[in-house]
Amino acid sequence: MAKDMMSGFALYQPTDLKNALSLITKFGSDGWILAGGYDSLDWFKDRIKRPKAVIDLSGITGLRDVRETNNGIEIGALTTLTEIHQNSLIKQKFNLLSEAAGKVASPQIRNYGTIGGNVCQDTRCWYYRYGLDCYRAGGNTCYADTPQGLNREHCLFNADRCVAVSPSDTAPALIALEAEMIVVNQTGEQAIAAEDFFIGPGIDIERMTVLKPGDVLTTIRIPNTWAGAQFYFEKVADRNTWDFALVNIASAMKIKDNVIIEIRMACGGVECVPKRLTVVENVVRGNPRDEETAQLAANSASRGATPLNQNHFKIPLMENLVKRAIREA
C-alpha cells in the first residue's frame, strides 16, 4: 500500500515561539501545527488532511520540560508521554497523570508523542478517519449513528449529530487534577480550565478543543490542590497496548477517617469530551468509602446515558470503573 505518499507541503521549523506564532497566524487554516507528529502523519499519509504548510514546534526550546512552581507544576506541551510517565516530580505529586501517560498507546508512541498532542489529537471515529464526508468533516450525515453503523466505540452521552468520543488517556487525568491549559496566540495568552478546553459537537462539530487556527497550547499547569491525594486510573481497551480506551477513568480523592472529603472524577470514551462526573462527586462527597457508596456512585454515573446499537456494554463498564475508583484508590 502506497500509504506513505504524503502530499507535498512546506515545512517550517521555527526555533522560538514568536516566529512560530507569526507562521501559524500567516497560514491560518492552511497551516498544520506539528508536535510529535504521531497523529499528524496518519492524517497526511491517508491524504485526508493536506496542509500547505507544516509548522514543526519541536525545535522550540522551553516547551519540553517539567518545572516546579510556587503553587504546583508546569508541563511544557512538547514533553513526551514517556518523560511524563517517568518524571519523579509528577510521580510524587500527581501519580494519576504519570499512570495515565504510561497507558497511552505503545512505548514507541509514548517516546515521541507529546502531552500536548495527546490532548489535542482528533477523534478516532473510523468513518471520520476514513475520510468520509460526515458532519465532523463538513458534510451532512453521521455514518456511525445508523442502523448498520459500527458504533461500539462511540459515545453514550451528549451526542449532537456526531457520536465520536474523546480518545485521550491523559485528558481525564488532567481534568481530575484541575489542570489549566495555557493557550497562546498573537494577541496574548489565556489560561483555560482543562474541563473547558474540550468542546462537544454542540459547540463546534469540526473541533475537539477550543483551539482555533492561530492558537497554540504551550503549557499545562497543575495546581497543588490534589497533590498526594488518593488516585485511581484505569483504562479498558480491546488490546492491552496501542489501543484506544473503550472507557477510561481518572479520579482524585481526599479521604479522612475513611470518609471521602473531596473528590474529582473524569471519564473518557463515553462522550465527545472527557466527561467530568459531577453527579458522582456530589453523591459520594461526605460518605464513608465503602461498598455501598461505590454502588451508589456507579448507579449515578451512567444516569442519562443514551447508548447506540452496539455500545450498550459501555454502561456497565463505566459503572464498574467508577465503583473500582471509589473502592480501590
Add this chain to the structure above:
Amino acid sequence: MAKTHVSTTINNEPVEFLCEPNQTLLDCLRNELQMTGTKEGCSTGDCGACSVTVNGRLVCSCLVFGVEAEGQNIGTIEGIGKAENLHVIQQKFLEHAALQCGICTPGLIVATEALLAENPDPTEAEARYYLAGNLCRCTGYDKIIRAVMDSAAEMRGTA
C-alpha cells in the same frame, strides 16, 4: 520543491542525505541510504517493524520525518550486528527460534537492545511492557520473550 540537506549520525557514523520534507525517516533510510534492514509494516505506528532509536529513544521511523534526523543520533538494526558477527540478541533470537517470517525481527532486536541498554536486568513483565509496541503475527511472543530474557542474562554475564 527543493530538497532539504540533512546531516545526521547513523550507528555512530556521520551521514548526509537529501530528502523532501514529506519523506519519513524510514523512507530516507531505505530509499535514500539503501539501509533496508529497517522494515515497513503498517506505516501508522501500530506494529513497530520500523523501530529505530533517536538519541537512544525507541521510535517508529515511519512516523518521524527524515528532516527531523538533523543533528540527532540514529540507531538502526545495521548498527547492532553483522551477518558474520552476530550480536548476542540476534544469536539468541536464532537459538530460541524467535522468528518465522522475519518482518518484525529487526524492530524487535532494536527494541530489545534499547530495553537492555536502559534496564539490563528486566523482569519478564518489564520486558513485555517495553516490547508491547512491536507486533509479531507468527511466534506468539513466548519465544521472543525467552530470547530476550536469555540475551539479558548472557549480556550480564550470568547465563
